[in-house]
Amino acid sequence: MHHTRTRSTRRGLNAWRRVEGGFDAALGPAHNPLRHLGTLGFLALWLLAATGIVLYALFDTSVAGAWHSVERLAHLPLGSGRLLRGLHRYAADLLMVVVALHIVREWLHGHARGARRFHWLTGVPAVVLCFITAIGGFWLNWDHLAQYSAISTFEWLDTLPLFASPLARNFLAPAAFSDRMFSLFVFVHVGLPLLLLFALWFHIQRLSHVAMLPPRRLTLGVVLTLAGLALVSPVLSHPPAALGQTPVSLRIDWLLLWLHPVTDATSPHVTLALLGGALAVLLALPFVGRASRPAAAVVHPQECSGCGWCFDDCPYAAISMVPRPGQPAGRLLAHVDTDLCTACGICAGACPSSTPLRTAEPLVTGIDLPRLPVTMLRNQLRAQLQHHLRHGAEAPVVAFTCRHGATLPHSTAHVVHSELVCTGQLPPSFIEYALRSGAAGVLVAACPEGGCEFRLGERWIAQRLTQRRPPQLRPLAEPGRLQLAFAAAGASRVLEQAVQALRARTHLREHPLRKHPLHEHPSHEHPSHEHPSHEHRSHERP
Ligand code: HEM
Numbered sequence: 001m002h003h004t005r006t007r008s009t010r011r012g013l014n015a016w017r018r019v020e021g022g023f024d025a026a027l028g029p030a031h032n033p034l035r036h037l038g039t040l041g042f043l044a045l046w047l048l049a050a051t052g053i054v055l056y057a058l059f060d061t062s063v064a065g066a067w068h069s070v071e072r073l074a075h076l077p078l079g080s081g082r083l084l085r086g087l088h089r090y091a092a093d094l095l096m097v098v099v100a101l102h103i104v105r106e107w108l109h110g111h112a113r114g115a116r117r118f119h120w121l122t123g124v125p126a127v128v129l130c131f132i133t134a135i136g137g138f139w140l141n142w143d144h145l146a147q148y149s150a151i152s153t154f155e156w157l158d159t160l161p162l163f164a165s166p167l168a169r170n171f172l173a174p175a176a177f178s179d180r181m182f183s184l185f186v187f188v189h190v191g192l193p194l195l196l197l198f199a200l201w202f203h204i205q206r207l208s209h210v211a212m213l214p215p216r217r218l219t220l221g222v223v224l225t226l227a228g229l230a231l232v233s234p235v236l237s238h239p240p241a242a243l244g245q246t247p248v249s250l251r252i253d254w255l256l257l258w259l260h261p262v263t264d265a266t267s268p269h270v271t272l273a274l275l276g277g278a279l280a281v282l283l284a285l286p287f288v289g290r291a292s293r294p295a296a297a298v299v300h301p302q303e304c305s306g307c308g309w310c311f312d313d314c315p316y317a318a319i320s321m322v323p324r325p326g327q328p329a330g331r332l333l334a335h336v337d338t339d340l341c342t343a344c345g346i347c348a349g350a351c352p353s354s355t356p357l358r359t360a361e362p363l364v365t366g367i368d369l370p371r372l373p374v375t376m377l378r379n380q381l382r383a384q385l386q387h388h389l390r391h392g393a394e395a396p397v398v399a400f401t402c403r404h405g406a407t408l409p410h411s412t413a414h415v416v417h418s419e420l421v422c423t424g425q426l427p428p429s430f431i432e433y434a435l436r437s438g439a440a441g442v443l444v445a446a447c448p449e450g451g452c453e454f455r456l457g458e459r460w461i462a463q464r465l466t467q468r469r470p471p472q473l474r475p476l477a478e479p480g481r482l483q484l485a486f487a488a489a490g491a492s493r494v495l496e497q498a499v500q501a502l503r504a505r506t507h508l509r510e511h512p513l514r515k516h517p518l519h520e521h522p523s524h525e526h527p528s529h530e531h532p533s534h535e536h537r538s539h540e541r542p
């Protein structure tokens with residue numbers, strides 16, 4: 001997406017990418033937590049819900065019984081109570097951390113505006129609900145910390161002109177604090193997560209193919225780490241609450257309860273201004289600055305067969321299949337909701353009419369991207385290839401790269417470079433076309449898993465090239481002429497090496513400029529690729 005980035009956000013994004021690259025190197029992109037922050041948030045929520053329900057079953061919802069019921073958890077056999085309580089607490093910590101990082105990452109990528117404004121704005125209530133729920137969680141076991149947190153919160157709220165009588169008065173004397181008040185705590189802590197789920201349903205409503213969990217090994221790693229923490233550093237209660245006494249030596253969870261000590265150290269007005277300001281900034285970000293939105297995808301009804309492949313692949317659920325006007329029932333036509341379209345071109349890559357092997361001039365396809373239409377892609381490629389074949393010393397490698405991922409230095413010799421808005425924009429038939437037109441080999445460079453600017457481009461292209469998703473690349477006579485590489489922005493070296501590897505393979509052939517009959521020896525081998533994921537997805541056609 002085109003938008004004006006300030007120098008500081010660009011610097012921030014570069015710093016983020018360096019850190020992300022460090023995690024890539026250590027864990028691989030597929031298991032890099034920074035590439036799966038939203039789904040890690042979901043994982044934390046599922047853990048909170050699962051452990052929360054069991055905790056609730058063991059919990060006594062009365063002022064007198066709450067503390068004892070939680071304390072009993074520490075004595076359950078095999079550390080099961082500790083595990084349960086620790087998992088619940090540490091999952092809440094995890095939630096806060098990943099959501100904070102999720103916000104930063106999306107902001108640095110410029111995702112507060114344009115077609116993502118909806119996702120940004122629906123995220124804001126979710127983060128507010130997480131924050132309130134987490135603080136309320138501490139009140140349930142009614143220990144010294146609960147008392148401190150509850151009173152501190154209510155005193156803080158009393159500085160707002162919201163309530164007729166001060167809320168904190170409820171805690172002045174033990175008699176004033178009733179089971180009814182406590183039930184309200186429980187109601188809030190169990191009820192708000194339900195509201196949160198509803199908010200998150202909205203949050204991902206306009207996205208398609210959203211995973212509800214991170215990749216399996218990352219999920220397992222995170223759950224085991226939290227479980228390890230729960231057993232090694234168990235969550236323990238403070239002494240039972242005693243209204244009228246001032247709690248001392250509290251162990252504060254700084255991720256979840258920072259509000260209270262910061263209020264103590266400053267004043268309620270300072271923290272109110274801090275939180276109010278943060279909320280205002282979050283809500284204002286989608287509306288500040290200039291954001292020029294590239295033109296949305298366009299449907300050409302005469303070329304649209306109604307197959308629905310673009311509908312299936314659109315990461316932003318911007319395409320719907322509608323009845324074709326003036327045609328018998330059942331005949332469908334793609335329709336683009338321009339508000340939702342991020343102009344990534346993944347739909348053009350999915351359209352079976354996007355084949356450059358057709359000689360039509362201009363090449364009109366079923367659904368296309370105005371800023372870089374298929375006809376322009378084909379004509380530029382054709383012109384560049386012809387130029388190289390006429391003037392170059394050897395047959396070039398065609399490199400399809402992504403504008404948002406790694407690019408090849410322009411100085412790379414004997415390369416015809418075709419830069420796409422997203423590699424998911426590439427119709428697989430372009431590979432066949434390039435090879436038929438004299439390319440020595442083809443490099444398709446996509447972003448690493450979880451790194452696509454448009455969420456799904458790298459996944460779809462890998463699946464299309466390995467015959468796991470339509471439109472499929474037809475099996476190549478010489479699969480070694482195709483290289484699929486995954487490299488994040490800045491990792492040009494990976495692409496240079498991929499070109500060298502391709503060149504080394506194709507140089508072995510006796511005459512690089514000979515014609516390659518593509519289907520003389522139909523092969524069922526997959527093209528060489530290095531995709532770390534082996535996702536198999538049955539393709540349901542709409
Ligand atoms: C966004 C979701 C949630 C968050 C962020 C959250 C957070 C917390 C936190 C921070 C605590 C205090 C833990 C401690 O004492 O160290 C807590 C306690 C508790 N939560 Fe949740 N929780 C969530 C959802 C739920 C749900 C859905 C339930 C029940 C169905 C639940 C039931 C409980 C119970 C019974 C306690 C008291 C036990 C204890 O203090 O360990 N929670 N929660």
Ligand code: HEM
Pocket residue numbers: 037038039041042099102103106111112116119120121122123124126127130200203204207209210211282453454455
């Ligand atoms: C509990 C809180 C949250 C959870 C669990 C969550 C989860 C997710 C998930 C799973 C996605 C889809 C990611 C993908 O498949 O590519 C997503 C997207 C997104 N989220 Fe959140 N989110 C939360 C809060 C927020 C907040 C507070 C913001 C910003 C204020 C935000 C901004 C966004 C944006 C802009 C996208 C679209 C990303 C894109 O276009 O690639 N989210 N979120």
